[in-house]
Amino acid sequence: MLEETNHFSIKQWNEDDRPREKLLQKGQVALSDSELIAILIASGSRNESAVSLSQRILSSYGNSLSELGKASVIDLMHFKGIGQAKAIAIVAAMELGRRRRTAEALQRKKITSSNTVFEFIQPFIGELPHEEFWILYLNNSNKVIKNVQLSKGGITGTIVDVRLVFKEAVQLGAVGIILAHNHPSGTLKPSHADIQLTKKLKTAGDSLDIKVLDHLIVTEKAYFSFADENML
Template sequence: MSEKQVSFSIKNWSEDDRPREKLVNKGRLALSDAELIAILIGSGNREDSAVGLSKRILAASSNNLSELGKRSINDLMKFKGIGEAKAVSIAAALELGRRRNGGDSLSRKRITSSSTVFEILQPIIGDLPHEEFWVVYLNNSNKILEKQQLSKGGITGTLVDVRLVLKTALELNAVGIILAHNHPSGTLKPSKSDIQLTQKLKVASSSLDVKVLDHIIVTEKAYFSFADDGLI
């Protein structure tokens, strides 16, 4: 291996430029997004250091970690110097961050409004590139008993099992449920399928004294509430 090739490994940088040492000595907040990604990938390519390559990867996603999190493994591997292992490391780290946000949101367990539902579910489904349908189960104090992913891939393309929703509600002794799904397109307008499914679940659950309280459409930055708009 030539001297030029060796120099791109982080361990061969000057100590002041090493993001790992910087994290240890100065703390996590001292590092830029690019430096944190550089720690994940470890080395760059012939043209870029690990930090330089990380900056290019971020720039291609508008320097937005949420946008970067939407990229597939194959998308990441299009960058010179990013093989499958490095791409997987980046994807895994971003997914952990997304799940951590979702876990932090669950500390607000009592639902007081549609905005509370949005705060809880946006970190989980708000920036996904595909559609997912979720159900939030509540007790008589509007506290969350459980949240459950019911389908993945879109309401029109995936069977939403009404029986499973009601079975889980009975097992949890839930008295209320909130339906939610994301629109990757960013549109907040409910589709005909959204409205039909809401009514189907509302009728089915009412026979078991379980009330559909709302149906929330979640996007990256905003939401639509069936209840707020008088559709339930």
């Protein structure tokens, strides 16, 4: 898809409507989401400003940056006025935001509750369209030594190798582990396979004196904790 050649560039807007100048004068927090996106794409189409185009894109994703962050380059190129370069700029900005959240999560390494586990792991797996299984390895102060993606599956599930889980734990000197995987479907109810796998890992951990402290099922905004539900 080609970019429009005749468009409203930001330089042609009224001074009060220029998001770049507004950012310089008032700071980035003063800008709306659509104004920030308008800066990324720089121009709209022949009959639409960059801000108007950004508002239309956001609206189609429920005015949610979280939902927009799931859009691919191809998805965004379906909007008139968005060519490949603009789509790439938006996707790159969304990814930077996700990585910032991940970096912030990595700084909060002490686990004190199931909620802190959720806050830690959600940026990694909470919004994925496929299922992934992660392990958090903890020391005796409940601080995360390492977090590892053990497996990555399709829409319906993933495979976990119990031997790999505890091989890593022994090598790291971990005294406890926390299991976490996401449900792309959004359901928080553990499946029979989830329950059986948790029991299998707990039994293996007990034999090595490595505690399975919790197993979280994670969605975009919520979680299910086996420990909170007394299922360990």
